[in-house]
Amino acid sequence: MYPTSGDYRAAIGLDHKVIAKAEVWSSERKLLDLDIDKGKVSVTTSNAIRRSCEINLVTDRTTANLVPEDGFDYIAPFGNQLRVYRGIEFADGTEEYIPLGVFVITEVLVQDKNEGVSITIKGEDKSIICSRNKWTSTYQMVTGTLEASLTALLQNRFPDIEVNFPTTNVTVNQIILGADSGVDPWNDAVEIAQLVGFDLFFDVNGVCVMKQFPTLDASTVVATYEEGNGTTITSLDRNISTKETYNGVIYTVEGSQVTTPIRIEVWDEDTSSPTYRFGIFGSVPTFVTTNLLSTSAEAIKAATLLLNTYIGQQEVITFNSIVDPSLDVNDVIYVKSTGARVDRTVIIDSMDIPLDYTSALSVNTRVVRVVGSNEVVEIGTV
Amino acid sequence: MDIGGLLNKVVLNNQKTFIHYGVVTARTSGNTRLSVQVSGATTAITGVRYLASYSPTVADIVVCLFYDNDIIVLGELV
Numbered sequence: 261m262y263p264t265s266g267d268y269r270a271a272i273g274l275d276h277k278v279i280a281k282a283e284v285w286s287s288e289r290k291l292l293d294l295d296i297d298k299g300k301v302s303v304t305t306s307n308a309i310r311r312s313c314e315i316n317l318v319t320d321r322t323t324a325n326l327v328p329e330d331g332f333d334y335i336a337p338f339g340n341q342l343r344v345y346r347g348i349e350f351a352d353g354t355e356e357y358i359p360l361g362v363f364v365i366t367e368v369l370v371q372d373k374n375e376g377v378s379i380t381i382k383g384e385d386k387s388i389i390c391s392r393n394k395w396t397s398t399y400q401m402v403t404g405t406l407e408a409s410l411t412a413l414l415q416n417r418f419p420d421i422e423v424n425f426p427t428t429n430v431t432v433n434q435i436i437l438g439a440d441s442g443v444d445p446w447n448d449a450v451e452i453a454q455l456v457g458f459d460l461f462f463d464v465n466g467v468c469v470m471k472q473f474p475t476l477d478a479s480t481v482v483a484t485y486e487e488g489n490g491t492t493i494t495s496l497d498r499n500i501s502t503k504e505t506y507n508g509v510i511y512t513v514e515g516s517q518v519t520t521p522i523r524i525e526v527w528d529e530d531t532s533s534p535t536y537r538f539g540i541f542g543s544v545p546t547f548v549t550t551n552l553l554s555t556s557a558e559a560i561k562a563a564t565l566l567l568n569t570y571i572g573q574q575e576v577i578t579f580n581s582i583v584d585p586s587l588d589v590n591d592v593i594y595v596k597s598t599g600a601r602v603d604r605t606v607i608i609d610s611m612d613i614p615l616d617y618t619s620a621l622s623v624n625t626r627v628v629r630v631v632g633s634n635e636v637v638e639i640g641t642v
Numbered sequence: 643m644d645i646g647g648l649l650n651k652v653v654l655n656n657q658k659t660f661i662h663y664g665v666v667t668a669r670t671s672g673n674t675r676l677s678v679q680v681s682g683a684t685t686a687i688t689g690v691r692y693l694a695s696y697s698p699t700v701a702d703i704v705v706c707l708f709y710d711n712d713i714i715v716l717g718e719l720v
Contacts (some may be wrong), residue, residue: 435711
């Protein structure tokens with residue numbers, strides 16, 4: 261959740277004046293303010309490129325001036341970026357904007373209509389810069405800490421990238437990328453981070469950050485959505501499915517840089533869990549093989565973090581609500597609905613944040629159960 | 643790629659395997675590792691391991707097996 265003022269928190273659930281703006285930037289130079297009519301920012305954990313936006317500009321007599329004539333015009337999709345914000349204008353006229361992302365312009369749609377020229381601009385977060393710069397030859401990621409190795413990898417494809425990585429205490433082995441020409445380096449970086457239990461993405465300020473996958477034990481509830489007086493939920497759906505539910509992770513570490521192959525099994529051994537390994541759900545393992553890690557301790561940590569992300573995926577809760585643009589994916593929130601029998605903390609998986617004042621916030625969440633250390637049931641080598 | 647996609651890739655055993663050819667440019671770490679320029683690249687990949695049956699010499703043209711993100715030199719092409 262993006263940090264906000266107390267006034268903002270007090271106002272967000274009540275009637276308030278919505279404001280939104282978008283700016284066009286070239287590197288660190290602001291070129292233009294755009295007048296937004298409507299649009300949305302989509303944020304999801306299910307794509308390597310986490311944030312995307314689509315904005316429709318107000319159609320009036322001046323809109324036609326923005327239509328690009330060539331590739332160097334302000335909103336032409338050849339490198340310029342959008343910074344999008346939504347916020348609140350308080351009763352005293354002061355404003356508080358929440359940044360929703362820095363987007364590389366990828367598409368511009370121009371329509372000439374009776375009422376004027378309509379312009380729609382689409383963009384994707386700065387990971388698209390790394391993603392588009394495909395490997396042109398093999399790249400050797402040398403043995404080192406996860407954060408140093410990923411920084412070097414990302415700077416190889418996006419020299420001006422700004423990163424903010426924590427100390428992970430994870431050492432990754434040498435690996436070779438780009439053996440298959442045309443492979444997406446951003447996908448490679450995201451996969452490497454995920455394999456050892458970390459989430460890699462660009463934040464709302466366009467900085468590349470890395471965080472451990474969220475678990476409820478270490479997280480705090482950042483927002484409450486409860487049925488009753490003052491509720492901000494307008495509708496709620498609940499879907500219980502075992503389509504992508506696993507209750508075990510078999511994690512194998514082997515490769516030319518691994519001294520001795522390692523095999524780790526992590527299972528749901530909580531007898532009160534509906535996905536208890538020896539319950540009626542049965543054993544449903546998934547398998548991960550990597551050459552990134554070297555030690556059992558690192559493999560146990562990675563396997564446990566991956567199981568944490570999978571074990572709760574039997575239930576998805578989707579709801580629409582009054583818009584709070586400070587929310588983000590992987591935020592932990594509390595949801596209560598009597599009709600749907602929901603009364604729990606959940607993690608946000610994806611959401612659409614509208615930029616107009618009439619549309620609702622659309623949020624997809626998943627239920628997560630924390631895996632305890634006693635659920636690492638087998639450690640050994642093969 | 644999301645975790646589901648990543649895990650599905652692994653579950654389905656979709657790791658990619660390639661053969662590329664390269665030139666040995668150095669023997670390192672007490673001759674237990676090689677530096678190899680792969681597919682005409684000007685930069686060598688260092689610290690590459692090889693099968694015990696191969697006796698490497700600098701300038702050998704070698705067959706390199708890439709398995710997902712790993713590389714092993716299988717032997718010399720004669």
